[in-house]
Amino acid sequence: MTRRVLVVHAHPDPTSFSRALFDHVGQVCREVGNEVRVHDLYGAGFSAAMSANEWSLRGAAPSTKPHLVPYFEDVAWCDTLVFVYPTWWSGQPAILKAWIDRVLANGVAWKVDESTGHVMPRLRNVTRIIVVATHGRSRGANLWCGRVGRTVIVRSIRRLCSWRCRAHWLALHAVDRSTRFERDRFMQRVERVLRRIS
């Protein structure tokens, strides 16, 4: 099955391991015949803060924010969401949090049902979420801190996706102390998952 994959990436350094993972994800997805679109947030100069204007338009239709419409379209187009990022302070980097705050907006990712006041999911097209996260700290330390990054994606975002959406959480802990062998093994693990779901 050909999948439509949207890869969201946030790392400031083009020589980083996270960037290498991002490139590898794109390459593997194309190899197996998937359609791929990418949001390289640093490369695109994505603004890391919701502006006051956007805030006041939060209840309005997505078309009122023309500068974000290409992002909205990609989110509505994809059936697989891939996040590739480093974990900082146990969560996503600010620029990726901004992508979540600004792109997964009202009318795009969710809509409020007028009669009940409940949030109605709008990301029914997404059936897989894959997160490729590197962590500076150990698994235990991350667990103790409450796994902020994981909760935001696996609980909050997945809730708005298809009811049968599966999330694959691929994390490499203690990346600063990791050996070449461990990094290569992690990359192979990412590749295996990507090939399996395609």
Next chain:
Amino acid sequence: MTALVVFTHPRPDQFATALLEATVEGLSAAGHVVDVIDLYRDNFEAAMAPTEWRAYATPAATDTVGIESYSRMLAGADVLAFVFPMWWSGPPSMVKGFFDRALVPGVAFRLADNGRVSPGLRHVRRVVVVTAAEPPGNFPQRSTRQLAHALGRSLRRATGWRTRTLVCWAGPGEASNEEGRRRFVSRTRDRLAGL
């Protein structure tokens, strides 16, 4: 005794302003001199730049332009308070940017050559999180609330183990009506005055 309040809201409405005021009043009543950082008013850049990333583990990490005044305020704080709306079960990207860019090695913690981390903000006795869920909210509230606590937990890396966290949190039921909001604001003021 000094308290540092980090405030974030793209366009402060009545409720956000009232929460900030309640926080400042509460902390003043507890005998603190209160400094306020308003990240949106300062036009704070939340995304860490590539040059900062490369300088992160070096002594140059503290040289970032625009961060010096924050470092100075952080260095004198006994209480560190965050006031923000809850977006996507976490602080807005602005607050995350403050963590990423202002709490760097040399300010928030020290990195030893062997990779060990030692806290640099041991003088912070309390971390305070004042936040209200953005309605609509039939989101998993329990995890949302846990995340407010998680902020204090990850900060212990900078503040040391003895620092405690106080979370003043208004759920969607409370934050969505006038009466609930007023109650939450006055409760926040009272709790902070007791610090």
